[in-house]
Amino acid sequence: MSHNPSKSFRKKTTRRKSRRSSQGSTSSGAEIEIVRYGVGLDVHKENIVVSVAAQTEQNLIIQIRTHKFRNQPQGLQELTQFLQKYLPVSHYLMECTGIYHRPVYHALEDAFPNSKTKIIAMNPLLVHRKLTDLGNKHDKADAQGMAELSFYDRLIRPSYIGTPEFFHLRDTLRNYKHAKKAANKYVNRIHRVLCSVNFMHKLNLHHEWELHLLDFMITTEGPMKRAFKAMVESSQLEKRSISSLMKHQDDYVPYFNIELPKTSRFNLRQLVIQYLQAETNAAQYLLQTEKQILKDAEFEYWYLQLLRIPCVGQVSALRLITELGDFRRFVNWKAFAKYCGVVPEIKESGGTFTPGHINRFTNTHLRTALSQIAMLYVNGYAKGSDLAKFAHRQYVLRGLPYKKAVMRVAQKLSRIIYQVLVNNVSYDATFEQTKAKIQRLQRRNTKHGTMLEFPQTRSLRRDISQLLVTNSQYMTSKSRFFLIKGFQQLIRKANVVELQGTKVDSKKNKI
Template identity: 25%
Template sequence: MRFFGIDVHRKYCEGAELLPNNTIRHFRFPNERKAREKFARGLDDQCKVALEATGNALMIYDILSAHGAKVVLVNPMKTRAIAEARIKTDKIDAEILVRLLAADFVCECWVAPKEERDLRTLLHHRVALKKQVVSIKNRVHAILMRHSIPVPVSDLFGVKGRRFLFSLEGLPEVEKIVMASNLKALEGLEAEVKAIEKELYLRAKALPGVELLLGIPGIDVLAALTILAEVGDIRRFASAKKLASFAGVVPSVHQSGKVRYTGHITKGGRSMLRWIMIQVALQVVRHPGSLRDFYLRLRGRKGHKIAIVATARKLLTIIWVMLTRNVSYEYSRDDLKEKKIKRMEKRAMPYTVGSDMPQKITSYLATEDDILKIPESAA
């Protein structure tokens, strides 16, 4: 067996090979596709490679794995020999990696299949787009607030609200330009969000477990998809406690002798899974059931925030049981579940003539030239 350790950087990869005489052969190659493939062609199923789990390590992982090598993605938070080294260079890091690999002392990360990673990428991109949408809406509100302009509609970004924004009068020229730019950017972002969501709904129809999770009030299609994508193969977790630890919703523990106390949640593992579980818990406690009762009891003693996190952890335990045993939620509402499934199927359908295809907001509102037109009195 040949052992390699590779310290991955943005422009190059620093490598180390452990030779049979226990010496190290150092090498370096550019972090480019041709160079990576050239290195991979020299590997076979008798090679074992250790990579630190960095931002671009998965791309190298896929290339090396395709050539038969056993690739181990190492958790950098657990590699104390590297993290706590007094003398730290790229060559030393690569050497430590390969020696730990040969001694079987590395803490290996689980690598999701490419299909799951692609799904995560789409979900994360949607969240990023939604954050940009919220940011633009906040800027529009700020313009109105700066000029003390009241909002005459309940939904500022609905049909009537946008018509109001496009027909605003009394704004300075620069603010009109900024307002038009914000509305145009908002329209483009919302179109991108719809396109990404359409792709996600298509994938949700083919993913086992989505319909099962839709039986939980408060979980919609995208939330179910996010949970399944972040968790991956549920069989990886021997117990619900391990899944909760993976989500980072377990309390930290400090113990020395007879002294033991617990602190805040660890916030380790998948931050997206932890975030979506908190969001789902906020919705679940609105519906009758054991989770709402649990939340109300705990809220009286610990407060809202701690109660919601504890509810999210309890819900994660329920999800683990549902997925491992393939059972439905005890308080599932069949009518609500059917509505969610029909909505998913509708959103996944291709647009046809006469359907609810989204139209550009500017098609029935004032044009940009009208918005930017300066009154003659101001010329």
Template identity: 25%
Template sequence: MEREIVCGADIHKRFLIATIHSPDGQKIQARFESDLEGLQLFRNWLLDHDCRKLAVESTANYWQPIYLVVAKDIEFVLANSYQIKHIPGRKTDMLDSEWIAELCLNNLISPPRIFSGEDRDLRALTRTRENYIKMRSQIKNRIHHELESACIKLSSVLSDIFGKSGIHIIRGLLIGKSIEDILKGIPAKTLKANREEIRKAISANISPIQASLLGQLLNSIESFDREIGYIDQQIQTVISKRHGDLEIAMSIPGMGIISASTILAEIGNFADFKTGEQLAAYCGLVPSVYQSAGKLITGHITKQGSPHI
């Protein structure tokens, strides 16, 4: 089988260095800016040199704009950074783009899966939601810290200080309401703690600076709540096109629509996997197996799959 002309690209934030490598050993190098115009010039340069295969290192997300520009005309190979750094044979004076091109020319790159279209959009939504949840949790922890610093022991008497009763109490304290007025405004059916216990827990004074900080933190939580709600709507719109898959995922006990959507987003097109064992391995849910003293030993699951599953 005749080998084809390939290109290896070393990607940076503002530019990329590309090396076209021919089977006869000829090499052509060029530098391109990483803005849209530069990437279009890069694509045209590849086509002008009859190069139909491009390999790049999976550095951060710098490769994604390149993929969007060239993928329609050129086979795109995404190289795992760890993998290509541990393949022997590289010369010390060889550029990164040359090395990537040489590996690609000799079919030594095992490319990871690349999500496209709606699969990529769904994964972007679920991962953004996950990040928002983490950031909201950090803010909640900060509020706990500020309240404790002010000797407001609300978390000692309420199971969730961010429920309706907790937010009502904190907001009341921040605007200077009396404790009696705060307690009167709490609906009896939402209050499980003893009112006398709450009165003791919130009897300390909050300084103006602490009140300002707490107000800002609460506003941030409300903002994240709105954004998460909006993302949830978008996730449901996108995932509705995979209704059958969603039903199967949600048949797992305790699995809600968001958790199911997150799993489907990380798996992508399950048709890429020939067996259930391959899918389990991709998710990092298979046990590690190693040999010791001539015996095969099964260890813990590898956990080498997506950390988002």
């Protein structure tokens, strides 16, 4: 290394530059007035590379020093002591690298309480988009690039970093999701073992009686018919209901002669234990999350407000609260919907407008929660509500593909949630329909001087109601749907004809 003159020269010049810039002088002897410093931190699991740059009065950016610290409590303490002498500072800029940036972020908050707004953790995609001219990528170059970027205030977009308590609460609910996935995995393995012995009926282990039947299948030796009979006798002795068991008896009759081998019994026993443990863990995670939410009066209020929206259950409401954090940071509903990941990427160039795929560089958990709620609306739940009408219009009337219809409903749902949380609007499930009805009646009153239906239309409505009631035993759900739809069009047409008749009569009277 010492025999290479170019490398030794490069090292010396770098060291001389940093010494001169720190002393506030240039090679010509003129003093440099430093306005502020910029700090870039490249955070990894084991190390933190820190680069300090300075901005002069002539808006020149000079690299001062680059140093590496261990990502440990002692290393964080050394890092904060190292940065104490570089004040005032423009920004402390770092990337959001999983969970490794959190201790660094909070250590800087504790060390510099007056500069909390200048501690920025930024999306790595945005950081590297700004630093495309760095050339070779390595830790030192990344830290130096972020130190230079820290002086450009308009290019910096901070990511949300909440309190440690908030992230522990969010991780608790995320652990619930992982526990439910593990439980589903064990259910699939149980079904696989049963299919290996030609038992093709899939047990729903969420039903207590089917889980009880599986227990008898594992513990009772001999064919499955003996296990079924033993369960019936045990339920009768314990005076438990067997109505569900007898109702589904025909589903198990074809498999009565199947006998489980000893190895399959052992595998099933272990898988059932693991499944029950995973379900218990999931329930504990969910219960702990709700307890923490209900302890805070503000969180409890927003939790109850979200539950007023149809098809939003307890798990979905908890996930929305724990994933959003400080939801007041969003400037409008469009930024909120983009963060939730329910809007497409749009590309426009030279007058060509191309809608892209759904933006996936956002919160995956929020997008999943909103999509699952939107599926319920598209599948016909919460009939009569505004969102159900909107989903019906997108999926049935407009004929959009299922996934596109779900995304349209999820986007509208995100807008409603934004109004509920940020603007504190109490949700009314039929607000749009009521508003449209009032506007329709007001237009009718303006044109014709009345909001009432004409006598002929009211008599037609009574005749239709009487027809549906007297012949209800001859109608199926499908025929009733089409009849009601046709009768609604008939009433609407009769109303229009009568309105046109009143216009003709009024013109004749004027003549």
